[in-house]
Amino acid sequence: MDIRPIHTEADYKAALKDIASLMESDPDLGTPEGDRLDILATLVQAYEAKHLPIAPPDPVEAIKFRMEQSGMSVKDLEPIIGKSNRVYEILNRKRPLTLAMIRRLHISLGIPADVLIAETVAG
Template sequence: MNTIRPIHTNEDYQLALKEIARLVDLDPAVGAIEGDKLEVLATLVEVYEAKHYPMTLPDPIEAIKFSMETHGLRPADMANYFGSPSKTSEVLNRHRRLSITMIRKLHKGLGMPLEVLVQDVALS
């Protein structure tokens, strides 16, 4: 790929990925031109992927359970975020929706993304 151009098709996308792989494998001493080319191609690929392969957000309850697991927390440890052990159980078992207060506490205390937490939760 000698020139950089927009990525419109899957073929363009594949060529850009190959060129990125080639540029990454080069010796860093090759120069700033290759570094600039790599940066531009990576940006173009990122835009193409965002449009054609959008990432979906995880389910809020599953995300909370994952966060609990990664932080080594048990349901009993979550009362500070949900208000009480019974509310914790209700939320984790999909019998209660997250409140704004819960969302704020989970975001601030566990660093959970707001865009994940504000999604609608299917209740059982």
């Protein structure tokens, strides 16, 4: 079992290729192939965490995503944010979320509070 740390993009791509090949054979846990898959997946995960971090979503994009996911309209957000003009101001980035809105969005829609308190990217 010749497994080395992933230091470069080439190492990363080679590890992904090995993982894909191993996954096709669907090795059992505890077998040499299963152990190799487990180790490679752990190395890839560590490399991705260090070199390819995923940025948290923009608060407005998180709200729009949840609306789309749940089939919600602007009208559905009125009890949470306020009158429809206020909802549009938030969704169009003309007005920032207030603490009370963040709390209600977190409780009502299950959007993580840390996502909602992040800086909104100007649109």
